[in-house]
Amino acid sequence: MKKKELEERVADIEGSIMCMECKDHLDSDDYLQLGYLNQELAQCKKDLENGNFQL
Numbered sequence: 931m932k933k934k935e936l937e938e939r940v941a942d943i944e945g946s947i948m949c950m951e952c953k954d955h956l957d958s959d960d961y962l963q964l965g966y967l968n969q970e971l972a973q974c975k976k977d978l979e980n981g982n983f984q985l
Contacts, residue, residue, distance in 0.1 A: 933983045936974055941947040 931939070947967050948961060977983060 931977075931983055933978070933985070936978055936983050940971065940974045940978065943967050947971065975985065 947964065950956065950964050950967070953960065956964070
C-alpha cells in the first residue's frame with residue numbers, strides 16, 4: 931500500500947470508529963466490528979510510523 935493510501939485508510943477507520951462510538955446502543959456485532967477496526971487502525975498507524983509502505 932502506498933503512503934497516501936495508508937493515510938486515507940487511517941482517516942476512514944477513525945471516521946468509522948467515531949460513528950460507531952456515537953451510537954446509543956451497540957450490539958455484540960458492533961462491538962466485534964469496533965474491535966476489528968481498532969486493531970486495523972493500530973496496524974495501519976504502526977506501518978506508517980515504521981515506514982512499511984510503498985513510495
